[in-house]
Each structure stands twice: as C-alpha cells, then as structure tokens.
Amino acid sequence: MAHVNYAEEDVLIRENGFDDHFHEHHHGDKYQTNFLFHYVFSMDHKIIARQFLITGIIWAIIGAAMSVVFRLQLGFPEESLAWIKPFLGKWIVVDPSTGVGKLAPEFYYALVTMHGTIIVFFVLTAGLSGTFSNLLIPLQVGARDMASPFLNMLSYWFFFLAGVVMFYSLFLSTGPFSGGWVAYPPLSALPQASSGSGTGMTLWLVSLTLFVVSVLLGGINYITTILNLRTKGMSLWRMPLPIWAFFVTAILGLLSFPVLASGFFMLIFDRSLGTSFFLSDIFIGGQALDRVGGSPILYQHLFWFLGHPEVYIIILPAMGIVSEVMSVHARKPIFGYRAMVYSIMAIGFLSFIVWAHHMFMAGVNPFISNFFVIFTLIIAVPSAVKVFNWITTLYGGNLRLNSAMLFSIGFVSLFISGGLTGIFLGNSAIDIQMHDTYFVVAHFHIVMGVAAFFGMFAGVYHWYPKMYGRFMNETLGKIHFWGTIIAAYAIFWPMHYQGMAGVPRRYYSFDTFDAFRHFTEMNKFITVFAIISFFIQLVFVINFFYSIWYGKKMKTKNPYDANTLEWTTPIEPIHGNWPGNLPVVHRWAYDYNKDEREFVQQHIPLAEGEVGDH
Amino acid sequence: MQMENTLTNKRNRIHPHKFALWAAMASVTMMFGAFTSAYIVKQAAGNWLEYSLPPVFYLSTIVLLLSSFTLHSSFAAFKSGGEQKYKTLLVASLGLGIMFVVMQYMGWTELFKIGVDLKGNVSGSFFYLLSGIHALHVLGGIAAMTVAVIHAWSLKFNVTQKRINRFDLVVNYWHFVDFLWIYLFIFLLIKK
Numbered sequence: 001m002a003h004v005n006y007a008e009e010d011v012l013i014r015e016n017g018f019d020d021h022f023h024e025h026h027h028g029d030k031y032q033t034n035f036l037f038h039y040v041f042s043m044d045h046k047i048i049a050r051q052f053l054i055t056g057i058i059w060a061i062i063g064a065a066m067s068v069v070f071r072l073q074l075g076f077p078e079e080s081l082a083w084i085k086p087f088l089g090k091w092i093v094v095d096p097s098t099g100v101g102k103l104a105p106e107f108y109y110a111l112v113t114m115h116g117t118i119i120v121f122f123v124l125t126a127g128l129s130g131t132f133s134n135l136l137i138p139l140q141v142g143a144r145d146m147a148s149p150f151l152n153m154l155s156y157w158f159f160f161l162a163g164v165v166m167f168y169s170l171f172l173s174t175g176p177f178s179g180g181w182v183a184y185p186p187l188s189a190l191p192q193a194s195s196g197s198g199t200g201m202t203l204w205l206v207s208l209t210l211f212v213v214s215v216l217l218g219g220i221n222y223i224t225t226i227l228n229l230r231t232k233g234m235s236l237w238r239m240p241l242p243i244w245a246f247f248v249t250a251i252l253g254l255l256s257f258p259v260l261a262s263g264f265f266m267l268i269f270d271r272s273l274g275t276s277f278f279l280s281d282i283f284i285g286g287q288a289l290d291r292v293g294g295s296p297i298l299y300q301h302l303f304w305f306l307g308h309p310e311v312y313i314i315i316l317p318a319m320g321i322v323s324e325v326m327s328v329h330a331r332k333p334i335f336g337y338r339a340m341v342y343s344i345m346a347i348g349f350l351s352f353i354v355w356a357h358h359m360f361m362a363g364v365n366p367f368i369s370n371f372f373v374i375f376t377l378i379i380a381v382p383s384a385v386k387v388f389n390w391i392t393t394l395y396g397g398n399l400r401l402n403s404a405m406l407f408s409i410g411f412v413s414l415f416i417s418g419g420l421t422g423i424f425l426g427n428s429a430i431d432i433q434m435h436d437t438y439f440v441v442a443h444f445h446i447v448m449g450v451a452a453f454f455g456m457f458a459g460v461y462h463w464y465p466k467m468y469g470r471f472m473n474e475t476l477g478k479i480h481f482w483g484t485i486i487a488a489y490a491i492f493w494p495m496h497y498q499g500m501a502g503v504p505r506r507y508y509s510f511d512t513f514d515a516f517r518h519f520t521e522m523n524k525f526i527t528v529f530a531i532i533s534f535f536i537q538l539v540f541v542i543n544f545f546y547s548i549w550y551g552k553k554m555k556t557k558n559p560y561d562a563n564t565l566e567w568t569t570p571i572e573p574i575h576g577n578w579p580g581n582l583p584v585v586h587r588w589a590y591d592y593n594k595d596e597r598e599f600v601q602q603h604i605p606l607a608e609g610e611v612g613d614h
Numbered sequence: 615m616q617m618e619n620t621l622t623n624k625r626n627r628i629h630p631h632k633f634a635l636w637a638a639m640a641s642v643t644m645m646f647g648a649f650t651s652a653y654i655v656k657q658a659a660g661n662w663l664e665y666s667l668p669p670v671f672y673l674s675t676i677v678l679l680l681s682s683f684t685l686h687s688s689f690a691a692f693k694s695g696g697e698q699k700y701k702t703l704l705v706a707s708l709g710l711g712i713m714f715v716v717m718q719y720m721g722w723t724e725l726f727k728i729g730v731d732l733k734g735n736v737s738g739s740f741f742y743l744l745s746g747i748h749a750l751h752v753l754g755g756i757a758a759m760t761v762a763v764i765h766a767w768s769l770k771f772n773v774t775q776k777r778i779n780r781f782d783l784v785v786n787y788w789h790f791v792d793f794l795w796i797y798l799f800i801f802l803l804i805k806k
C-alpha cells in the first residue's frame with residue numbers, strides 16, 4: 001500500500017471522491033525510486049513537463065543568441081565581429097591586415113535557418129505544448145498520469161535525441177543546414193547545393209524525423225488521456241480551456257506531422273537513393289543534371305500542409321493558457337466559454353485548408369489561390385471572437401496585475417497587432433509586393449513568435465508554484481514583461497515599413513541596393529533592441545533557476561483561489577497526483593464571483609437550488 | 615437540478631491503449647494520404663511512365679488478406695479457449711505475414727527487371743516508396759506477431775482480460791496494415 005498522507009488530502013475529495021483503487025497497487029511507484037529514474041528516465045508527467053520546459057529554455061537561449069549575431073550583421077555591417085571569434089571560430093573571417101572580423105555569409109544563412117528551426121520546433125512546439133500539455137492535462141482533467149507514461153517518457157527522449165543531433169550539426173566543419181527552416185529543394189535535396197546541404201542537411205533531417213516521432217508519441221498520449229482518463233463528472237464541456245486547446249493542438253499535430261514526415265521520406269530518397277521526386281531541370285555550372293521529372297512545388301505543398309497547422313500548434317496552447325490565466329486573475333468567468341471552444345475548433349479545422357497561402361508567389365495557379373485567400377481571411381473570424389472574449393473577460397474584472405496576467409494581456413496585444421497584418425498577407429494580390437519581405441518577418445514574429453512566447457511566459461509564471469512549489473520573483477517578472485513588450489514592438493514594428501518598401505528577408509547585406517540605404521539607421525535601431533530584448537530574457541532565466549531553490553515558498557494548496565483541479569493536489573507533488581481518491585467534478589472551471597462567492601472549485605458540489613454550469 | 619444522474623464516468627468504453635493505437639493509425643493514414651496525394655499531383659504534371667504490375671503483387675495481396683483472416687480466427691479461438699487452434703492459426707498468420715514481405719521483394723526485383731527502377735521515372739520511384747514504406751509497417755506488425763507467438767508458447771495458456779487486450783492490439787494493427795495495402799494496391803491499379 002502506497003503511502004497516503006491524509007493531512008494533505010482535501011476532505012471533500014476524501015469523502016466524496018472517486019476511488020479508483022490507485023494507491024492499493026505498487027504499480028508505477030517503482031520508477032520513482034532513485035535519482036536516475038526519478039529525474040532522468042521519469043515516467044511521471046510532472047517531471048516530464050519540467051524536462052520539456054528546461055530543454056526548451058536552453059534551446060531558446062541558443063536560438064535567441066543566434067538572432068543577436070545575425071542582427072549584428074544586419075544592423076552594424078561595418079563593425080568588426082572579431083570579438084565573437086572565440087565562440088564562432090572560423091565563421092568569423094578576420095582580415096589579417098585590418099583585424100576586422102566579418103560574419104561568413106554562408107554562416108549567416110545557417111544562423112537564420114537554425115534560428116527558425118530551433119524556435120519553431122524545439123522551443124514553441126516541444127517547449128510550449130510539450131511542457132504544458134504534460135503538466136496540465138492529467139492535473140486538470142483529474143487523471144493519475146498520462147494514458148501511457150512510457151510513451152510519454154519516449155516522447156521526451158526522442159525530442160532530446162533530436163536536440164542532440166541538431167546541436168551536433170552546429171559544429172560540423174561545413175556548418176549546419178543553411179537553406180532556410182522550410183528546407184525547400186533543391187537546396188535541401190542536393191547535397192552539393194551549398195555547404196550546409198551536405199552533412200548539415202542530413203543531420204537536420206534525422207533530427208526533425210526524430211522530432212516528428214516525439215510529437216506523435218506525445219500527441220497520441222494527450223488525445224487518449226483527454227478522451228479516456230477524465231475523472232468522474234469532468235464532461236468535455238466542463239474542461240478548462242487549456243485542455244481544449246491542447247486537445248485540438250494534439251489532433252492538429254497528429255494529422256499534420258505525418259504529412260511532413262512523408263515529405264521528409266521523399267527528400268531522403270532524393271538525397272540518398274537517387275530518386276527525383278523534387279528535382280527537375282537543375283543546372284550546375286552550365287551542365288544539366290540527369291535528375292528530371294520531379295517538382296520542387298510538391299515539397300512545398302507537403303511542407304506547408306504541416307507548416308500552416310504548425311503555427312496553430314504553436315499558438316493554440318498559448319491561447320488556452322492565456323484564457324485560463326486571465327479568468328483566474330480577473331476573478332471573472334471567461335467570457336463566451338463555448339464560443340472560445342468552437343473558435344479553437346474552427347481555427348483548427350481552417351488551418352488545414354489554407355496552406356497554399358505560403359506559396360502564392362511560388363507558381364501556384366492564381367485561381368486556386370483565390371480559394372486559399374478566402375479561407376485564410378475567414379480565420380480572422382474565430383480569431384476575432386477570441387480577442388473579443390479576452391477583452392470582455394478583462395472588462396470590469398477585479399484584475400490582479402501580476403506577471404502572469406501582464407503577459408496574458410501582452411499576448412492579446414501582440415495577437416491583435418500581428419493578426420491584422422495577417423489579413424494583408426493572406427491576400428494573394430498584396431503578396432506580390434509583400435512576399436519574402438520584412439513585412440512577413442514582422443507579421444509572423446509578432447503573431448506566433450513573440451505572442452506564443454508571451455503565452456508560454458504567462459503559463460510559466462502562473463503554474464510555477466505547481467511545478468516547483470515556489471513562486472518566481474514578481475518584481476523581476478514585471479521588469480521582464482515591460483522590457484520584453486517594449487523591445488518586441490521596437491524590433492518588429494519598424495520591420496513593417498521595411499517590408500512595405502520591399503526590403504527582402506534573408507539577405508546577408510544590402511550594400512548594393514541604393515533603394516534600401518535609408519534603412520541603415522532603422523536596422524541599427526532594431527538590432528539595439530534585439531540585444532536589449534536578449535538580455536532581458538536573461539532576467540527571466542535567472543529568475544527561473546534562482547526561484548527553483550530560493551523562491552518564495554507556496555504555503556497553501558490554492559494560492560490564486562483558482563477553480564481548476566490542479567490546485568487541489570498536495571503542495572509536494574506525489575505520484576498519482578491525488579492521495580487517496582480522485583476528485584469528482586460538479587461544475588465547469590469558471591465559477592468566479594458567482595452567487596456572492598469569489599470562487600468555487602470544480603470539485604465542490606452544487607448548493608441547494610444552484611444552477612450548474614454555464 | 616439532478617446533476618448526479620447526468621454524471622457518467624465515460625472511461626473504459628474503449629481501452630486507452632487501443633484508443634492510442636487508433637490515433638496512431640490515423641496518423642499513419644495521413645502519411646499515406648500525403649504520399650498518394652503527391653502521387654496524383656505529380657502524375658497530373660506529366661512525364662509519367664505507365665507499366666503493368668507484375669502478377670506476384672496480386673498473389674501477395676491475397677496472402678496478406680489471408681493472414682488477416684487467420685489472425686482474426688486465432689484471436690476468436692483464443693477468446694473462446696481453443697488453445698491448439700489459437701496457436702496454429704497464430705503461427706500461420708506470422709508465416710503468411712513473412713511470406714507477404716518476401717513476395718513484395720520478389721515483385722520489386724521483377725519490376726526492376728522490366729526496367730522500372732527506383733531512380734528512373736518518378737512513377738516508378740513512387741511505387742517503391744509506397745510499397746516500401748508500407749512493407750516497413752508490415753515488418754512492425756511481424757515484430758508484434760513474433761512477440762505474440764513467443765508469448766503463446768512461453769506463457770501458460772490463460773485467457774485473461776489483459777492478454778485479450780494485448781492480442782486485440784496486434785490484431786487491430788495487422789488489419790490496419792492489411793487495409794492500408796488494399797487501399798494502396800487499388801490506388802496503384804486505378805492510377806497507374
């Protein structure tokens with residue numbers, strides 16, 4: 001019989017909870033016995049969540065540092081970069097006569113490629129959805145753990161392995177892959193196409209294939225847990241919004257990542273087995289290659305069939321987290337709960353039929369483009385519903401402006417700013433001018449880059465006590481918030497003007513373009529704020545790791561007076577989450593300020609004559 | 615308001631592992647959906663070699679169908695306690711499964727002989743890609759069946775819910791790779 005600490009147990013759960021006889025068996029507890037199996041090969045979802053988070057933070061630092069290096073090149077192309085030679089080695093080419101160090105152009109492309117790959121996949125997919133799906137799904141639906149703790153552990157370790165392979169590729173003598181994070185052929189299909197297209201690309205493919213396995217294993221688990229392991233009374237319409245968001249996210253991942261995998265397999269065939277799925281009419285040094293009959297556009301279709309759902313895989317968890325955090329700290333029920341759920345579903349569905357808006361200028365039939373324009377613009381409708389509901393939730397609320405809440409509000413601000421430019425870019429005619437410019441860079445960084453980071457930060461500040469039993473420092477959190485939001489707008493706002501003027505993205509230098517000369521000062525401005533933004537994130541990193549050991553201790557189980565089930569678990573996390581019985585759910589998650597009561601937790605039965613749910 | 619009457623614990627209507635398997639099968643289906651969509655798109659773009667499939671592929675299809683049938687009967691026999699029938703049919707299914715992969719390989723060599731090779735026209739590349747990655751999924755099923763065979767002899771014959779659930783997973787997956795091949799085969803016959 002496992003140890004049950006009744007002092008930690010909620011009386012209501014003990015008396016009215018659901019007895020699943022979990023603690024009568026020894027199963028599971030054996031993998032918590034020693035350091036190696038407790039912290040490393042853990043099968044406990046709470047530990048796995050922290051593994052995802054910390055790995056994600058490490059990758060975020062690497063990815064952000066890369067952006068600082070290439071921003072230095074863009075903002076200060078005349079300055080010497082010899083001082084980073086100790087870190088980048090031969091990729092900083094120092095002129096022996098003047099001592100001026102220059103970033104090697106091929107490494108600039110590698111940095112841009114790796115920055116995208118790392119942030120999109122490792123940080124905002126694994127680090128965000130991996131962390132919070134793992135942490136919150138079992139805790140908020142009232143489950144002992146994931147449906148398959150073993151697959152869950154594998155999911156993390158496949159991610160870890162993907163990271164190891166990608167990290168290794170950074171140190172190749174030919175450099176990591178440098179053909180853009182989308183890995184379009186022929187740069188990705190022909191090993192001789194560029195220095196990063198050889199081993200760098202091979203490792204990129206291996207790494208991302210491992211990553212796809214990780215996402216699929218995780219996604220299968222998330223969906224199965226949500227549908228099969230909800231506690232008694234937790235009907236779908238009583239699930240907190242983060243769970244809905246993780247659920248749709250997992251479905252998107254499960255249905256779209258295999259399509260990317262199919263593209264990868266064909267790419268591997270093209271690279272290693274001599275097929276020509278994506279290759280045709282290639283001339284190298286005036287000589288035609290004998291690889292004919294393929295189509296590079298085919299890869300773009302396969303890639304973006306994942307690529308577009310992928311941006312919702314990134315943003316939906318952030319939306320779910322923000323909805324929950326806002327409702328808790330505004331002390332109000334989330335406005336339009338069902339509309340929120342339906343809009344998550346609508347966004348999820350629409351995300352599958354808009355992929356070609358990434359390819360308007362790639363030679364897609366303009367009549368087909370119209371179809372994609374219309375559905376792209378329709379996404380504005382559910383997105384606007386969500387924004388309206390967030391603002392209405394805030395309206396008249398008794399706001400606690402702590403770090404988590406600030407980041408949630410910041411998320412909405414960024415989502416509006418970035419979302420509006422999406423309406424421009426979704427239009428295939430405007431794309432003739434805007435495609436591949438800094439307008440695109442500004443759009444997606446605001447709407448799914450910085451915004452998703454804000455959702456992630458909101459989640460980290462809010463659920464930190466649930467992860468570590470301590471709070472993060474609020475003052476540092478607020479400095480982090482204000483610094484980040486100002487710097488983020490200062491970086492990406494000016495890029496819109498550059499984009500409208502036609503400044504192309506991914507260029508190493510604009511020396512030869514007279515038309516863009518007047519952007520020199522603006523580029524300096526952007527770079528300065530990119531550097532500031534980077535150092536402000538270090539405030540967060542320090543706060544995060546310092547608070548693990550020295551943060552203010554969590555003294556009560558439910559420090560925010562929140563309704564969801566994770567705040568009924570003991571302060572000191574245990575295997576199986578609840579000692580003794582599982583809580584039984586009697587109401588939805590958003591009974592704030594109802595019938596003179598400030599908050600009513602989900603496991604509290606309805607009072608005499610009380611009307612339940614919403 | 616009578617809340618408690620509306621509360622039903624919906625868990626265990628389907629075993630979570632089986633549900634997870636179905637989710638995984640949905641995922642694999644999407645991958646093959648992507649391959650066949652790419653096939654259609656590429657074919658419509660022209661420069662497409664047409665050829666007839668060697669007859670061995672028809673035979674391998676029959677073998678795979680048969681293996682699904684024997685495995686299903688083995689599962690039925692297991693549930694009703696027919697130990698001998700269960701063991702015989704299980705081994706037969708494994709044998710048929712291995713035979714399928716061997717016949718696919720023979721088919722590939724025959725295709726190669728008539729001049730349809732992997733590196734040539736994209737239509738040939740697609741055939742090897744589709745049937746090759748399908749064969750990898752069949753190998754996964756063969757691995758699962760091998761474990762089932764080992765269990766059939768190493769464990770005492772005992773019909774427990776746990777073993778039924780486990781066997782059910784193998785049967786489900788095997789039917790899935792079977793249906794997947796039927797889909798691919800019909801697709802390749804119609805769209806060659």
